Amino acid sequence: MDRVRDSSASVAGEAVELVRVCRAEYRAIGRLTERLRPTRQSIRTLQTQFPHLPPSTLLSIFSQEYQKRMKRSMVRHHAPDVVKEYYQRYRSEAKTRPAAPLLLELANQVDLSPALLARLIVECFLEERQASVASRHVLNNMLREPYLIPDLLLAKHVEQVPISFFHYFQLRRLAECVLNAIGLEHEDLLRDKLRERNLSFLDENQLRSKGYDKTPDIILEVPIAVDGHIVHWIESKASFGDDHSHHTYLNEQFWSYCNRFGPGLVIYWYGFISELDCQRDRGILLRDGFPSDIVTLCQGPARSRV
Structure with a gap:
């Protein structure tokens, strides 16, 4: 597993350990989640089996796998x-x-x-x-x-x-609100990182006010380079990037962003399957945190201030 630590990527003042998980290990986690129910003990079991992964990453993976499992079973039920x-x-x-x-x-x-x-x-x-x-x-x-x-x-x-059925959907709506709040928190984190580096950008709200109907979270007014790849836009995902979610995002969002705005960067804040970062030549770069080293047209290498 390729692991990256970046103490500057934090939410609510806490350091976030950023990770990439190979597909083989992700499948091992998936096989274990098939036997678990959504309880605290299940998360402890995952932490025992995969102690090298951050609890937040394991929780994100478990939540996504459990949702997929429930969707599959609903047809049968x-x-x-x-x-x-x-x-x-x-x-x-x-x-x-x-x-x-x-x-x-x-x-x-x-x-x-x-x-x-x-x-x-x-x-x-x-x-x-x-x-x-x-x-x-x-x-x-x-x-x-x-x-x-x-x-x-x-x-x-x-x-x-x-x-009750009524309260079940109340709780589901509450969970959706929590996930939405986490997503907004990470978007704020992304904007803070851009401001720290004095990078000029337009966020999703500004773009929509200009008439764009489908936009990434950030459009850079002056492109940057990351790992030798030009980046015109950045999308923030407060989740783990697995095969299903990533391919869904590719078809519903990322390819259209590339076609309209050029190549871009997707940040999966809770990590992603490392093999998914295979579309760089087609304009989509994956990272598990804001790049610590970027290159701008005017300033040359720009390093994070930790």
Whole structure:
């Protein structure tokens, strides 16, 4: 693994250890995350197995891998025959073990959020009872207020789910807000680095005010050189750059930036798979922090002031 330390790259006053992970090691981390659930103990397990990686990098990798795992599984969980099987298993268990936390147990067995399983079970119950698909409004009300469910035992089991469907999406929105805040914090860090070096630039808000619809985070008014490559724009990503996310960004953002503004630099603040830095000749350079050595047209080599 190629590791880079840069104490000048910090967030909220703390030094950030910047890393690049080879694809083989990333796959090893991915295989381990397949067996883990989103708990603090899971992160401790990752830290034990990969002590040379910063906790922030491991957390970013785990979050991305868990999201991909949930997206893959959602298709399977929502297949009609699978949903019917879950409902039949629940009804069978409810007859023999009515006092047990059945939805929690079943959710753990099939690796699905208890809140989402509760939604599937209540939906099946309503379809069976009414011989029609329940409206989203009715379904969500019952999940928020289980006493509305016209089956006392099912209502009891739904009440045992620690997070209702409504609160599940509240928490998901909260998580999205946190990630957005982290992204903005790193964009502020990038702007601070540029100002430290007296580099003239336009940020995303300024570019949009000029009528640009799709822009990178930074356009340099005077290009710089990094590792012998000209850089016209910089994109900040407060995440780990894995194969899936990087190729998505390439197709949806980076290539269009190259076509419009010329070659640029992408910063993955939590590291990236080292093999992904293979598009330099086509105009995309990857780094895991702001370059400590850059060359400007007017000043020559510019070194970071730590």
